[in-house]
Amino acid sequence: MQNTIEKGVKTYLNYINGEWSTSSTKEVLSSINPANKDEIVGYVQSSSREDLDTAVAAAKEAQKAWRKLSGAARGDFLYKAAAIMESRLEEIAESMTREMGKTFMESKGETARGVAILRYYAGEGMRKVGDVIPSQESDALLFTTRVPLGVVGVIAPWNFPVAIPIWKMAPALIYGNAVVLKPASEVAVTAAKIMECFDEAGIPAGVVNVVTGKGSVIGQGIIDHPDINGITFTGSNTVGKQVGKGALNRGAKYQLEMGGKNPVIISKDADLDLAVDGTISGGLRSTGQKCTATSRVFVQSAVYDEFKEKLLAKVKELKVGSGMEGETWMGPCASESQLNTVLYYIEKGKEEGATLLYGGERPSENGLDNGFYVQPTVFENVTIDMAIAKEEIFGPVLALIKVETIEEALELANDTEFGLSASIYTKDIQNILSFINEIEAGLVRVNAETAGVELQAPFGGMKQSSSHSREQGQAAIEFFTSIKTVFLKA
Structure with missing residues (x-):
């Protein structure tokens, strides 16, 4: 935690309910360049549970109208965000490299992948979300449709600061959920730049929110929050198991992508x-x-x-x-x-x-x-x-x-x-x-x-690498929605 701000270094804010805001703690965290530990890339908010509660409340309210939009209408916002991100590709890639160290070439490739993921899921808004099933009754219609979970908490790691948050947020959004993102503090400046793209795209206030801070505060807050209906997590096995246990205890849906050897x-x-x-x-x-x-x-x-x-x-x-x-x-x-x-x-x-x-x-x-x-x-x-x-x-x-x-x-x-x-x-x-x-x-x-x-193929692991769900591609619909079976008889 830090209160003394180095002159000339930008401070990045939370994005809650369509507004950029400082945290209630008035404290910040430093994002350090791993290539030069003396360089501070930027300051980010060290937020409190109060800030998280505000973001979740905004998401819960915004999701009511968001889910009523057509898939195509939701997809339009993702297309716009993709175009803006593409126009800022080198800026975002440089931020990524300065925050977590991967080469600029890799960072540009990852940012381009984020653009492609947004466009892929924008197209998902026009694809089917159910099936017609033959009924035993000749004058009845039996079919399935899918409904969003509600508010989805995204807990993202530092190693892919563009691709992983986007491959979680994009399907969550296209299927009608609202999102609260907790990025890793090490790459929270890059997360703020992603949010700037959504903001510029005009996405309705509260549909996407980002709250930065310590995992023990914001991450745990997402796990425990009664109004977060689903949690998607990528990170270590130790923390992943905490996410799973906490979500299970209160009946929230959870998705874990963890380690590998x-x-x-x-x-x-x-x-x-x-x-x-x-x-x-x-x-x-x-x-x-x-x-x-x-x-x-x-x-x-x-x-x-x-x-x-x-x-x-x-x-x-x-x-x-x-x-x-x-x-x-x-x-x-x-x-x-x-x-x-x-x-x-x-x-x-x-x-x-x-x-x-x-x-x-x-x-x-x-x-x-x-x-x-x-x-x-x-x-x-x-x-x-x-x-x-x-x-x-x-x-x-x-x-x-x-x-x-x-x-x-x-x-x-x-x-x-x-x-x-x-x-x-x-x-x-x-x-x-x-x-x-x-x-x-x-x-x-x-x-x-x-x-x-x-990006169009399912991704996930077996044994202790995963909670056995799959991310990316059309498989993402399985986590971010629930099936509703409808029996209709005139």
Whole structure:
């Protein structure tokens, strides 16, 4: 919490009931540039439960009229917001890079994805929301329709500050819900810029609201609030379980997308250059800060040494630095806390007997010691019971594990509490079919990296990675609406 404001640094406000407002606490939080910890990107509100209550009340009232609009009319607002966001793409992307560290190229790609998601769901307003069912009575009409939940609380993480809030808010809105967004404080400046696009699009007051602040206050407030009918959450397993328990206790609908310990399997017949590129991109892009990031690399022994040699040669070429510098391939960790977590797991890997092949240190040249940087890191001689093979690190750490057969790789890949994404590199159709059938993951990719899913396709995990619902695509309607069955007889 902070009361002293650095001169020249902008303070961003909450967006409640169509107005920008300071929090009732009159206190702010600093958003720090992880590439340079001395730079404050902006100040955001450290809000109270009172501020959240005001936002929820506004959303509850606004939703009454919003749900009565046609899907096409609601979609028009999303189309307008998309056009505005597209016109401000580089500005929003720069904010993202300065707040959480990913490269400017990645930030532009993510912002463009946010634009595409808005347009996709705008189109959903013209698609069907029910089915006609044959009735046993010849003079009756039996059909289903869908109704919105009401007010949806969105608790979003810091690693995708544009894409994740939008892929939650856009379907919530198109299906007739009102939204209260609690962004991660680390990226709340970017969240404010998203809200500016909705505001400029003229969305009715109260339909979309953003309240920034501590998770223990605003996040917990969303979990507990009796007038929030559904909660969609992306984040850690620990917090996700708190969300689920709290929502269940008061009968609210909830959706959880949580951790991953995502494997890639490299078959002896794989295109090794393609596999190396996919492993590096999947594991180290965004500094490994993706729930779908590659973490465990199972390589058949026949090609293990060749794969390792190619992998290390390319990893050593990766340029670490500020995401705003064009030649940078990998930026810093998003925060000092996240950096410390990554460094802890690197030390844990060494202590438990894994062999550090490359990286594992904080770079200090060219002023990098003033940011939250860590080198891309590769371990080998990793066993499945080690912490770096079992626990989510959320950082640029790859664990190489040698296997003899694809069957062994599948068994070890499934030996985890998580089940989000997985991939295999092979040319053998039997390997492909076995992988598709046997891998315990919600997202399966063949000859492609573990990270990434197209926006029109369902996304979600198995086991402890998810509450078993799905986000994105037309599957989103299942969470953001309830089915109403209608029997009509004249």
